[in-house]
Each structure stands twice: as structure tokens, then as C-alpha cells.
Amino acid sequence: MEASKEPMSDLENGMAxxxxxxxxxxxxxxxxxxxxxxxxxxxxxxxxxxxIQENDTLDELFADLDQNGDLEIDFxxxxxxxxxxxxxxxxxxxxxxxxx
Numbered sequence: 001m002e003a004s005k006e007p008m009s010d011l012e013n014g015m016a017x018x019x020x021x022x023x024x025x026x027x028x029x030x031x032x033x034x035x036x037x038x039x040x041x042x043x044x045x046x047x048x049x050x051x052i053q054e055n056d057t058l059d060e061l062f063a064d065l066d067q068n069g070d071l072e073i074d075f076x077x078x079x080x081x082x083x084x085x086x087x088x089x090x091x092x093x094x095x096x097x098x099x100x
Contacts, residue, residue: 022078031072034062048089 008016025040026032032040038058042051052058065077073081 018079018082019075022075026075029072031070031074032078033072034058037062037065037073045085048085 021040021044022032023030025036038052041049052061061081062073065073065081067077067080068074
């Protein structure tokens, strides 16, 4: 696949940002441990998700995301979190004249 010479669209920029943020917290191993997931959520998603302060909350979220049970969150598992939060927050971004 050949990259376009045109500037990236808003959506493509958003996708690239998601990838960069994941790698910022996962490092070279490309997987998130619990503490790294907590830091990512608390630092990067604090307008959409309440800060995680309780270990029980983190444990439950982590178990839900860790589909393969390896005690780490890979990119595909992380994207499930992004999709869930984006879907849940969708209503916040609908212009008021379009809400019914």
C-alpha cells in the first residue's frame, strides 16, 4: 500500500493519535500492564472516563479488556476500550439542533 502525499484527514489524524498514545504507554513491548492502562486512562481520557482510583475498578476493566488472558492489553484489546468509550460519548458531540 502506497501512502498518499495528501495531508491526512481529521479521521486519519485521530487514528494516528490513538496509535501514538498506545505506544507512548506500552513502549517497545507493545502491551499495557495494569499500571500503564491506569496511567493512560487517567492522563489521556480524563474528560470521558472518571479517573480510576479504586483497584477493584481497574481489575474489573482490565479483566473485561484482556480477552486472551495474558494479563496484558494488546492494541486490539485497547481498541475495544476506545470503541466503547467513543460510542458511549457519541451523544455529547451531536449538535443540539440535531438531537431529538
